[in-house]
Amino acid sequence: MSSRDEYIRKMQTKLEEWNAEISTLTAKAGKVKVEVKNEYNEQIESLKAKQAVARQKIEKLRQAGESAWEELKSDVEKAWTALGEAIDSVRSRFK
Numbered sequence: 363m364s365s366r367d368e369y370i371r372k373m374q375t376k377l378e379e380w381n382a383e384i385s386t387l388t389a390k391a392g393k394v395k396v397e398v399k400n401e402y403n404e405q406i407e408s409l410k411a412k413q414a415v416a417r418q419k420i421e422k423l424r425q426a427g428e429s430a431w432e433e434l435k436s437d438v439e440k441a442w443t444a445l446g447e448a449i450d451s452v453r454s455r456f457k
Contacts, residue, residue, distance in 0.1 A: 364428060366423070366426075366428060366431040369423075369431075369435070370420060370423055370424055373416075373420050373423075373438060373442070374420060376442070377413070377416060377417065377420065380413060380445060380446075380449055381413065383449055383453070384406065384409050384410065384413065384449070387402075387406055387409070387449075387452055387453065387456060388406050390402075390456050391403055391406055391456075402452075402455075402456070405451075405452045405455070406452065408448065409445070409448050409449060409452060412441070412444055412445040412448050413445055415441050415444075415445075416438070416441040416442060416445050419434070419437050419438045419441045420438065422434055422437075423435070423438055
């Protein structure tokens with residue numbers, strides 16, 4: 363297995379973990395007071411949008427040739443960082 367394939371598999375696994383986290387946050391949002399529910403739902407929608415961007419980046423990486431994937435890796439890392447920070451931020455607000 364190439365380092366690109368290993369990297370994609372690692373990113374896909376992390377994306378699945380974050381998907382589970384977003385599902386957990388969505389369930390918690392359903393239990394909050396009406397006054398803050400809209401804010402939480404907006405934050406969760408923002409997370410889902412960032413997650414979609416990360417998925418698109420992974421797909422581009424998957425389709426890239428072996429020589430081009432290193433160039434795309436930095437885009438994936440930026441999307442990853444943004445999604446991870448957003449999830450951490452929303453998670454801290456739900457506590």
